[in-house]
Amino acid sequence: MPTLDPVPRSTLRAHVAERLRAAILAGDVAPGAPLVETTLSQRFDVSRGPLREALRQLIEEGLLVTVPYTGTHVASLSVEDVHEIYSLRTALEVFAFEQVWERRDDRFRRELAHRNVALLATIDAGDDRASIASELELHGLVYEASGHKLLQRAWHGLRGRLQLYWAAHHRAHGRRGPRRDSHDSYIAAALGDDLAAMRLEIADHMRRGVEVTERFLRSLPAAAGREFNGVTKGDMR
Amino acid sequence: MPTLDPVPRSTLRAHVAERLRAAILAGDVAPGAPLVETTLSQRFDVSRGPLREALRQLIEEGLLVTVPYTGTHVASLSVEDVHEIYSLRTALEVFAFEQVWERRDDRFRRELAHRNVALLATIDAGDDRASIASELELHGLVYEASGHKLLQRAWHGLRGRLQLYWAAHHRAHGRRGPRRDSHDSYIAAALGDDLAAMRLEIADHMRRGVEVTERFLRSLPAAAGREFNGVTKGDMR
């Protein structure tokens, strides 16, 4: 049954942005890697105009950084950035649950359970990339259910940076996907009736997320320092 | 004493974005008003390229909306949008104070007091525009003090929309600036030692902000409905 919603207007910049974003988040292009406009425009078979507009969008999303007349490269997150992502995400997700809490219905609960089993399936299949996507889908539910457009917008901004971080983590470290039991308490709290417990659970969940970063950093040679995303001075240029 | 920071690289798109944003937030161009690229590019004496990139940026900031091949106009906020702004702002400002709370020092307290007297001065001077700016400066302090870049980014996004709303409010209603005593309890709580009280104060402060909207809407003829920003069907096109 085809939907009869308005067909999305399509522009080159939108397609380019989508493709390029996917490439970055998939880790196909490393953090810190330079992006040359002429090269990219040839690769995508598009002129520099639409390409540049796509680049601006990804810059806004925090996936790229640019210096006028000098160049743009894939953003590389610092340790502080990762801490900021998780701390702000904690605040947003708590807020999202506060918005949704009294309006949770069967549809919400079923969807939550559904996304959880989907996550477990990708974990069991050993598919890292898919399990990361599934985890984001799971956490995304509460934002969708909130019906809060600005909140969703903020979440998308954070989600992009999170994916960038995970892609870099995966690239540099080889990542096992999330542990199989990592969301049990989260789901339980989200289905339960104790909002305060949910707040604590979110904070704890994020704390565990940050902990992975810390462990990862300690496992690196000390010289790697703060900018850990596989960037060495050599390949910045 | 001149600062020795790197001089900012300048591009046309940045200047255009700045000027256009200022014009919109000052209310010089009404919500819903169409923006024609060729007209604007002539007015600013730049070609359409940089202009378009500036437009894309303002779209990202939520100040403009666009439909491919059709046109772009100044965003007009709905009642729901205003509610979203204030509710999310509550969450963010609470989070900001949580981040700052234990690190408040004399410099923070002095700056807070300083911005408060600046606000009072603009109110006493009867300068609406300046008092709005002062109020934003006052609230902005905690975000700056947090040193949390992502949080500041989120605040900037909200602040732009807030200014857009206030500009529209001012345009349609004639706005008295904030009441002279509107921030007394806010300042007191921010200087005090009770974080829970600060949370309540922020929530209450925002509630009062939303209340102004509600009162404003009830004061309008019923026909004006949800899209209140001075937009009638006639001038959208």
Added chain:
DNA sequence: CGATCGTCGATTGTCAACAATCGACCGGAA
């Protein structure tokens, strides 16, 4: 007279050439 379809002006999307700027390289002088 009303509805429908084609046409047309207006507007945005896209492109390829040109200008401005930057960082690196290289040569020379202290």
Added chain:
DNA sequence: TTCCGGTCGATTGTTGACAATCGACGATCG
């Protein structure tokens, strides 16, 4: 050898022309 200055290639910034698309107007047919 080291530091300084100039030059040059590479890259982004900017421009004006061309193509695609849209909404409105008007003609035509029932």
